[in-house]
Amino acid sequence: MKEGLEILYSLQLHDDQLKETENLIKEIPGEIKKVEEERDGKNTIIENSRLKLNENVKKREKLEKEILVIKEKIKKYKEQMSKATTNKEYQGFIAEINFEETNIGGVEEKIIELMLESDEIMKEIRDSETEFSKIAAEYNTKIKDLNTGLEYQKAKLGHMIKERKELRAKIPANLLHTYDHLAKNKNGKAISYVETDFCGICNVKVRPQRLNELISSNEIFVCENCGRILFKKIEVQKEAQEEEPQ
Numbered sequence: 609m610k611e612g613l614e615i616l617y618s619l620q621l622h623d624d625q626l627k628e629t630e631n632l633i634k635e636i637p638g639e640i641k642k643v644e645e646e647r648d649g650k651n652t653i654i655e656n657s658r659l660k661l662n663e664n665v666k667k668r669e670k671l672e673k674e675i676l677v678i679k680e681k682i683k684k685y686k687e688q689m690s691k692a693t694t695n696k697e698y699q700g701f702i703a704e705i706n707f708e709e710t711n712i713g714g715v716e717e718k719i720i721e722l723m724l725e726s727d728e729i730m731k732e733i734r735d736s737e738t739e740f741s742k743i744a745a746e747y748n749t750k751i752k753d754l755n756t757g758l759e760y761q762k763a764k765l766g767h768m769i770k771e772r773k774e775l776r777a778k779i780p781a782n783l784l785h786t787y788d789h790l791a792k793n794k795n796g797k798a799i800s801y802v803e804t805d806f807c808g809i810c811n812v813k814v815r816p817q818r819l820n821e822l823i824s825s826n827e828i829f830v831c832e833n834c835g836r837i838l839f840k841k842i843e844v845q846k847e848a849q850e851e852e853p854q
């Protein structure tokens with residue numbers, strides 16, 4: 609029975625590692641998503657500049673339409689002017705046309721200002737894009753590493769599942785049944801390692817007599833407090849071998 613217990617303890621250690629690996633596989637995709645969101649957040653500056661550029665273009669289009677309207681007005685004045693009968697009337701049209709042409713000049717100045725602003729915004733975008741591509745490269749490397757890690761853990765899990773099957777095949781059926789039952793009810797921890805004289809999981813002291821029996825007897829003992837199978841490594845005396853030759 610003691611030998612079976614050794615293998616059973618290896619199974620416990622193996623199952624603990626397997627659980628850790630499974631947890632990692634669950635956690636990594638969340639980490640990847642977090643890094644991706646962080647990276648995309650850095651893109652906001654560029655997005656804002658692009659919005660500014662769009663507004664600038666819209667303003668310019670609106671002003672260009674204004675010019676067309678004014679030019680239409682001037683055209684009509686000129687038509688009416690050609691039909692003017694008095695000099696006063698004629699002079700009136702000239703004044704109107706001059707006024708509207710001055711207006712066009714004003715609007716054109718505004719367009720030029722907007723074009724200069726547009727150049728600045730485009731430079732902003734270019735600079736931000738260069739900056740972002742540097743940051744993004746770092747983030748992408750991080751993401752790539754996380755994905756590599758995930759693949760590694762998945763492969764590892766595959767091996768561990770295979771190894772577990774091999775380990776389980778070596779354990780007597782009744783022992784395995786007890787182990788599975790305890791593992792199910794005790795959060796995956798069926799075996800408690802007793803290092804000195806305490807239950808390794810619930811930390812309750814094992815009575816001296818029981819500890820003696822645990823070492824000398826071939827029976828299976830469970831912790832009186834938490835009900836887990838107690839496992840204590842029996843130290844083989846190696847004193848004779850460790851003695852240095854004189």
Ligand SMILES: [Zn+2]
Binds near residue numbers: 809810833835836
């Ligand atoms: Zn215990």
